[in-house]
Amino acid sequence: MRRSTRLFSFALPFVALVGCIDESTGLTGGHPTTGGTSGTSTHASSSASTGAGMGGGGAGGMAPAEFDVMLDNSTPSMNLKDNVVLGVSLKPNGYVGPVTLSVDNLPDVGVTATFDQPSVTLDGTSTASTTLTLASDYSNAPDAYVFHVTGTAGATGSTATATLTIKSDLTITIPSGVDGVQGTLANPNKTAFGPYPINIKAPAGISAANPVTIRFYNDDNVSHEIHASNPNEGFDHDMNAIPANSMDPQVRQVNAAGTYNFYLHDEMGAFTVGRIIIQ
Numbered sequence: 001m002r003r004s005t006r007l008f009s010f011a012l013p014f015v016a017l018v019g020c021i022d023e024s025t026g027l028t029g030g031h032p033t034t035g036g037t038s039g040t041s042t043h044a045s046s047s048a049s050t051g052a053g054m055g056g057g058g059a060g061g062m063a064p065a066e067f068d069v070m071l072d073n074s075t076p077s078m079n080l081k082d083n084v085v086l087g088v089s090l091k092p093n094g095y096v097g098p099v100t101l102s103v104d105n106l107p108d109v110g111v112t113a114t115f116d117q118p119s120v121t122l123d124g125t126s127t128a129s130t131t132l133t134l135a136s137d138y139s140n141a142p143d144a145y146v147f148h149v150t151g152t153a154g155a156t157g158s159t160a161t162a163t164l165t166i167k168s169d170l171t172i173t174i175p176s177g178v179d180g181v182q183g184t185l186a187n188p189n190k191t192a193f194g195p196y197p198i199n200i201k202a203p204a205g206i207s208a209a210n211p212v213t214i215r216f217y218n219d220d221n222v223s224h225e226i227h228a229s230n231p232n233e234g235f236d237h238d239m240n241a242i243p244a245n246s247m248d249p250q251v252r253q254v255n256a257a258g259t260y261n262f263y264l265h266d267e268m269g270a271f272t273v274g275r276i277i278i279q
Helices: 002-025
Strands: 044-046 065-071 077-080 083-091 096-104 111-115 119-123 128-136 143-153 156-174 198-200 212-218 226-228 252-254 258-264 274-278
Touching (some): 077 128, 083 156, 119 128, 156 198
Parallel strands (some): 198 274
Antiparallel strands (some): 083 128, 096 119, 111 128
């Protein structure tokens, strides 16, 4: 009987400890629970590394360390061919060691995610920070995309969830060096304004109430006028010149899918130097 009593007394604390870890961390089989609501992070419990492990001293050893990943903006938005910078904070809650950052659930094409520091080392007490830059090209369908920023340390991690909104809004730059002298764009440079053509996706149900917005920015040191096709569909030419190094005050609200050409009105000849295809 005494042998049986010893075995029972040894097994009970071990089972209780495992149950405690599972309930407090949300981990199953050593993997973190992901998801959560926008603007919040789901933290995972982890044995602290580099001199701060579970430990054997004290009653029952040290409690598992935890860290949290947080974003300073849970609802970022950007235009086509644009970028947005998010602040990423890591609160160690006692965790000591490196944390590797990653992003998932963004569109497969059209959006890139770049960390200023893809790996951050926590000291157990001080909140560390880095930045995440999200950049869009021309090909993204305007929509809202739920994505996740995850910090991992071994088999455990913490995830913050956010929603990125990509708008049907494009700014095209008139490049510097197009100095207004007639013939500068003879044999026109059809890549000076970006890809030729620029292919973008229309919002569902494109219309005057739900358009693709196109703006021009004049990065040259002299003024220019933009002549655009299809004025009846919202892509008309400027009545006035765009001042040097300025945004065009005219905003074009394109209300239908189709092909739209433009050129510099003040240059020699009515040749196309840019083309936008809205699909």
